[in-house]
Amino acid sequence: xxxxxxxxxxxxxxxxxxxxxxxxxxxxxxxxxxxxxxxxxxxxxxxxxxxxxxxxxxxxxxxxxxxxxxxxxxxxxxxxxxxxxxxxxxxxxxxxxxxxxxxxxxxxxxxxxxxxxxxxxxxxxxxxxxxxx
Amino acid sequence: xxxxxxxxxxxxxxxxxxxxxxxxxxxxxxxxxxxxxxxxxxxxxxxxxxxxxxxxxxxxxxxxxxxxxxxxxxxxxxxxxxxxxxxxxxxxxxxxxxxxxxxxxxxxxxxxxxxxxxxxxxxxxxxxxxxxxxxxxxxxxxxxxxx
Numbered sequence: 109x110x111x112x113x114x115x116x117x118x119x120x121x122x123x124x125x126x127x128x129x130x131x132x133x134x135x136x137x138x139x140x141x142x143x144x145x146x147x148x149x150x151x152x153x154x155x156x157x158x159x160x161x162x163x164x165x166x167x168x169x170x171x172x173x174x175x176x177x178x179x180x181x182x183x184x185x186x187x188x189x190x191x192x193x194x195x196x197x198x199x200x201x202x203x204x205x206x207x208x209x210x211x212x213x214x215x216x217x218x219x220x221x222x223x224x225x226x227x228x229x230x231x232x233x234x235x236x237x238x239x240x241x
Numbered sequence: 242x243x244x245x246x247x248x249x250x251x252x253x254x255x256x257x258x259x260x261x262x263x264x265x266x267x268x269x270x271x272x273x274x275x276x277x278x279x280x281x282x283x284x285x286x287x288x289x290x291x292x293x294x295x296x297x298x299x300x301x302x303x304x305x306x307x308x309x310x311x312x313x314x315x316x317x318x319x320x321x322x323x324x325x326x327x328x329x330x331x332x333x334x335x336x337x338x339x340x341x342x343x344x345x346x347x348x349x350x351x352x353x354x355x356x357x358x359x360x361x362x363x364x365x366x367x368x369x370x371x372x373x374x375x376x377x378x379x380x381x382x383x384x385x386x387x388x
Contacts, residue, residue: 117284141335142328151326153339155299155366180297180367181288188289188351192299219301219366 120198130176133195137173137221141201148207148225154197155219156180162216164223166207172200173221206230282344283319283368291380293373294350301366302339310361310370315353317372320345352378 120134128134139152150171154162157175165172175197181187206228213224288295296317300308303323311318325341328334353375361370 138338138340140326140337140339142326142332143335144329144332149326149332151302151339153299153301153366155301158365180369182295182371184292185288185290185295187286188294189285189287192284192286218303218363219299 117192130196132176133193134198135193135195136199137175137197139199139201146227148203148205148223148227150201150221150223150225152197152199152221152223153219154216154221156194157197157216157219157221159214159216162214162221164212164214166209166212169203169206170200171203171207171225172198173223174198175221281346282340283346285319285346285348287348287350289351291374293354293371296348296368296370296372298368298370299366300363300368303363303366305363308361308363308368310359312354312356312359312372315350316347317350317354317370318345318347319368 118136120136137152137154139150142149142151150173152173154173154175154177156177161176161178163174165174177194177196179194203225208226208228211226215222283298283300285296285298288297298319300321300323303321307323308319308321311320320343322343323341350372354372355375358373359370361368363369
């Protein structure tokens with residue numbers, strides 16, 4: 109049997125004290141996070157956003173991805189049937205390793221954000237080996 | 242006979258109904274995190290006017306060559322395949338939420354489409370298909386003559 113792909117846009121949950129200035133719906137982008145010994149690789153679906161509208165911030169060990177989407181309404185048409193909502197994207201991750209900020213690379217291609225986060229060399233060296241006693 | 246029915250109502254049916262009622266009440270108060278119910282992939286929006294339809298679908302991470310659109314009369318079939326990322330040696334998934342695989346879905350439109358004028362473009366992971374209404378199907382104004 110073919111694998112069924114299911115996509116549901118999830119509304120982002122904001123802490124109650126923080127409000128966004130733009131009155132827009134905000135969604136959590138679906139993401140894959142792949143990691144190995146020396147880097148993280150984050151892939152996030154942000155259809156409708158491009159490289160100009162994506163913002164990435166790394167504060168301490170919290171990585172935040174924000175993307176704004178300009179709604180594109182065909183002129184003279186009305187929305188007759190809707191299965192998905194259009195809005196911005198926001199999502200934060202806590203990274204367990206320090207990142208070498210100077211080497212972060214981000215690419216947006218076909219509505220997908222590819223984020224390459226190399227782990228800092230000190231962080232790699234600081235790992236303590238735990239032995240079974 | 243009537244008397245007996247009244248005395249022994251169908252207990253299970255009654256309980257089923259009660260359960261449904263409770264579920265309905267519970268779902269009315271439960272705060273939904275999800276914005277909607279899972280729908281077939283890809284989710285589509287259809288814009289409509291007298292001149293035709295504009296269909297949009299979110300297909301992030303796909304190449305135009307991997308998307309197939311077939312239009313016949315008033316049905317549109319959207320199919321293709323989304324391929325997974327290439328994993329390098331020693332890498333592991335911390336989380337995998339994006340779906341992969343083949344998809345195909347057929348959408349029934351409100352009216353027949355001028356197939357030769359259908360246009361599709363893929364921009365920022367959003368597919369836009371413009372489907373002009375067939376000339377023969379467009380509404381015609383009929384002038385009422387005074388006799």
